[in-house]
Amino acid sequence: xxxxxxxxxxxxxxxxxxxxxxxxxxxxxxxxxxxxxxxxxxxxxxxxxxxxxxxxxxxxxxxxxxxxxxxxxxxxxxxxxxxxxxxxxx
Numbered sequence: 353x354x355x356x357x358x359x360x361x362x363x364x365x366x367x368x369x370x371x372x373x374x375x376x377x378x379x380x381x382x383x384x385x386x387x388x389x390x391x392x393x394x395x396x397x398x399x400x401x402x403x404x405x406x407x408x409x410x411x412x413x414x415x416x417x418x419x420x421x422x423x424x425x426x427x428x429x430x431x432x433x434x435x436x437x438x439x440x441x442x
Contacts, residue, residue, distance in 0.1 A: 357372070359397065
């Protein structure tokens with residue numbers, strides 16, 4: 353399986369969107385500070401993930417979610433979660 357995931361930084365309140373073949377290992381790397389993009393944004397909280405059979409499908413979804421239409425979709429889909437996190441889209 354391949355995963356697309358969204359992390360919320362409790363430090364700066366921003367999101368990180370990524371993809372990985374092993375979600376547990378990847379989250380562990382984020383938590384230990386081995387991922388440069390999130391190293392200084394810890395602690396992080398996994399707020400959402402999707403599973404795919406194909407790595408290409410997961411990568412395409414990750415790219416879509418990082419774009420304008422993807423952010424708009426997330427805003428609708430995760431509205432209650434964002435309200436609880438007090439997340440505001442830029």
